[in-house]
Amino acid sequence: MLLGVGGVLALDALGERPTVFHLNEGHAAFASLARTAALVRRGRSLEEAMVLVRRSTVFTTHTPVAAGHDRYEPRLVVRALRQVVRDLKMSDEALLALGGEHGEAKEPFCMTALALRLAEHANGVAALHGRVTREMWMHLYDRRDPAQVPIGHVTNGVHVATWTDPTARAFWRDEAGIDFSVPAVDRDPWPDAARVDPGRLWALRCRWRSRLVLEARRRLAHQAQRQCADADEVLRASQFLDESALTIGFARRFATYKRAPLLFTDADRLAKIVADADRPVQFVFAGKAHPRDTEGQAFLRQVHAMTLDPRFRGRVVMLEEYDMGLARLLVSGCDVWLNTPLRPHEASGTSGMKVAAHGGINLSILDGWWPEGFDGRNGWAIGDGQEPPAEDAEGRRRRDEEDAKSLYALLEREVIPEFFDRSTGGVPERWMDRALRSAATIPGRFGAHRMVAEYLVKAYLPAHGGPAAAERA
Ligand SMILES: *Cc1c(COP(=O)(O)O)cnc(C)c1O
Numbered sequence: 001m002l003l004g005v006g007g008v009l010a011l012d013a014l015g016e017r018p019t020v021f022h023l024n025e026g027h028a029a030f031a032s033l034a035r036t037a038a039l040v041r042r043g044r045s046l047e048e049a050m051v052l053v054r055r056s057t058v059f060t061t062h063t064p065v066a067a068g069h070d071r072y073e074p075r076l077v078v079r080a081l082r083q084v085v086r087d088l089k090m091s092d093e094a095l096l097a098l099g100g101e102h103g104e105a106k107e108p109f110c111m112t113a114l115a116l117r118l119a120e121h122a123n124g125v126a127a128l129h130g131r132v133t134r135e136m137w138m139h140l141y142d143r144r145d146p147a148q149v150p151i152g153h154v155t156n157g158v159h160v161a162t163w164t165d166p167t168a169r170a171f172w173r174d175e176a177g178i179d180f181s182v183p184a185v186d187r188d189p190w191p192d193a194a195r196v197d198p199g200r201l202w203a204l205r206c207r208w209r210s211r212l213v214l215e216a217r218r219r220l221a222h223q224a225q226r227q228c229a230d231a232d233e234v235l236r237a238s239q240f241l242d243e244s245a246l247t248i249g250f251a252r253r254f255a256t257y258k259r260a261p262l263l264f265t266d267a268d269r270l271a272k273i274v275a276d277a278d279r280p281v282q283f284v285f286a287g288k289a290h291p292r293d294t295e296g297q298a299f300l301r302q303v304h305a306m307t308l309d310p311r312f313r314g315r316v317v318m319l320e321e322y323d324m325g326l327a328r329l330l331v332s333g334c335d336v337w338l339n340t341p342l343r344p345h346e347a348s349g350t351s352g353m354k355v356a357a358h359g360g361i362n363l364s365i366l367d368g369w370w371p372e373g374f375d376g377r378n379g380w381a382i383g384d385g386q387e388p389p390a391e392d393a394e395g396r397r398r399r400d401e402e403d404a405k406s407l408y409a410l411l412e413r414e415v416i417p418e419f420f421d422r423s424t425g426g427v428p429e430r431w432m433d434r435a436l437r438s439a440a441t442i443p444g445r446f447g448a449h450r451m452v453a454e455y456l457v458k459a460y461l462p463a464h465g466g467p468a469a470a471e472r473a
Contacts, residue, residue: 004030005084008038020463022058022455023119026070026111032057032118033084033098040087050118058459059119060154061112063347064132065257071108072099102139116140121459122151125348126369129153132344154458155369156348157451160443163354165332171204172196172357172439185453188444198432199425201359205335205435208358210243212333216284217241219319240314245280246419248363249334249355251319251327254289254296257345261302263338265404271311273411279420281411283312284334286319286326327351332358336415339364340407342399343387356442359435363415365403373446378437380414382406 008031011018021031032053039049062068074096085095098117099109116122116137124133130153134146141149161169161180172178175196178189221238229237241247254260263283264270274281285303289296307318319326331337331354339352339362346368353369355362362379364370374381383406388395418430444450 001030001080004028004032005034007031008034012038020056020058020460022060022460023115024060025062025068026113026115029111029115029118030081030084032115033081033088036118037084037087046088046090054118054120056463057119058121058123058455058463059115060123060125061116061133061151061347062125064129064136065255065345070111072111074099074106074109077109112137113140116151120150121463123459124151124153125156126372127153127155128344128371129347129368152458154451154454155372155446156350156353157446157448158350158353159448160357163328163331164357164443165208165328167204167207168332168358171201175200183449184444184447185449188450190442190444191440193443194436194440196436198429198436199427201435201439202427202432205359206244208332209247209335212247212284212329213241213243215329216317216319219321220317223320236314240317241282241284242280245282245315246336246416247282247284247334248336248338249284249286249330250338250340251284251286251322251330252349252351254287254300255293256295256299257342259340259342259400259403260285260287260299261306262340262400262404263407264303264306265400266408267306267309267311269408273408273416274312274315276416279416281315281416283316283338284319284330285317286322286330288322327354331355331360334360335419336361336363339367339370340382340403341365341367342396343367343383343385350446353442353446356438356446359432359439361431361434361438363407363410369446373442375437375441377434378441379434380410382410 004027007028021035023029023031035053036046036049039052040046044052077099078092078095081095088095096106096109099111099114100107101110101113117140124130130151131146133153134149134151137151138144138146138149143149164172164180169180172193173180176189176192178192217238217240220240221234224234224237250260250263252258285307287300289300304318306312307316331351334355337352337355337360339346339349341349343365344367346365349364349368349370352362352364352373356378362370362373363382364374364379365382366374366385370381371385373379383403386399386402388399418434419428421430422428
């Protein structure tokens with residue numbers, strides 16, 4: 001109510017007359033009803049008003065996970081909207097049918113269903129997510145073939161300038177002429193990143209890794225202190241990690257589908273990987289679970305317990321107080337960015353896009369944006385893009401096991417050997433090939449400028465140009 005109805009009222013009070021509304025997720029879907037009511041008050045019929053609102057509304061859904069879609073008790077919705085829809089002369093049944101997934105008044109009122117019904121321009125946030133979304137909402141459109149469902153996709157992108165360390169921005173400007181101060185919409189400048197001297201980027205990467213390790217130690221000692229550890233324990237925590245070890249990061253919300261504990265599926269195999277003193281590898285975890293996501297919290301505890309396991313102590317760490325500041329440090333300092341969602345539950349994922357501008361390399365399940373981003377040489381794909389044979393506990397367990405096996409095999413056969421292959425003057429040549437390819441192929445294609453330009457062409461301009469644009473305003 002606050003976001004949707006209040007938002008429309010607030011814009012009006014400010015004298016803003018937008019011609020297009022872009023709703024992200026169903027939370028603000030009542031905005032479309034508030035706008036319909038306003039048009040009816042100005043003399044339009046209900047049918048005409050709905051057509052006008054539909055044409056000028058863009059809706060983006062961001063998750064295929066059922067819990068991510070708000071559903072409310074029908075009676076509560078009728079009561080809450082009474083004032084808003086007073087002028088629509090709509091029966092309660094007709095109102096509720098707009099949010100009923102099967103067009104019935106008694107089922108829970110689904111905000112995503114309402115938003116989709118009142119938006120002509122609808123999209124998911126990656127190609128794979130678009131496909132999953134069409135299947136997921138097929139019943140709303142009375143279609144039997146998902147390909148006929150009018151939902152497209154605009155793949156997410158990150159604001160690269162915000163997420164790129166100042167020293168990295170200076171490096172790309174000086175070494176490859178990449179200018180962060182102007183939005184590069186017509187030409188992606190990032191392919192030029194492939195031309196820079198690998199040794200110079202490697203030297204910078206080592207500085208970012210050191211910075212991360214030093215800050216992690218400070219935080220780990222502080223965490224130990226806060227947990228009343230004795231002086232020896234605090235001292236040990238301040239010496240955890242290694243500035244030159246292959247550093248693999250995992251930092252994001254601890255939603256269960258992201259499977260943070262997947263890395264520990266076969267702890268003995270992981271212990272062997274971590275025990276190799278000649279080729280040191282370390283893992284840095286950070287993240288939070290939603291206050292009501294008890295399963296996600298259990299995952300967090302599981303990973304935390306592994307950091308206390310003697311086999312992993314000091315080599316697998318968990319940093320608390322996760323926020324954007326810590327995320328910045330991680331996306332620049334980690335050599336590898338680990339992403340292990342259960343396909344196809346990750347709508348897009350964006351943290352992996354942030355590492356590429358630092359020459360970080362993605363090691364990810366082919367889910368969300370990665371099937372589009374991965375080109376065979378700019379990172380690694382875990383698994384072959386398979387999905388669970390069945391969406392039950394057994395199906396998921398089997399998928400977890402297969403994906404974990406693929407992850408270990410990649411670490412043992414490709415990731416670790418490439419990182420420690422230092423034939424030329426201490427610089428890992430094959431590694432830096434991959435790192436530069438990551439920088440050349442990802443930040444431009446998965447940046448916010450490309451994304452906004454795509455929304456403009458696919459959705460905003462068509463929605464703005466509808467016949468009654470002037471009247472809507
Ligand atoms: C970018 C970012 C994320 C996104 O993580 P994904 O799991 O890759 O979508 C999460 N948290 C923070 C703080 C971020 O900056």
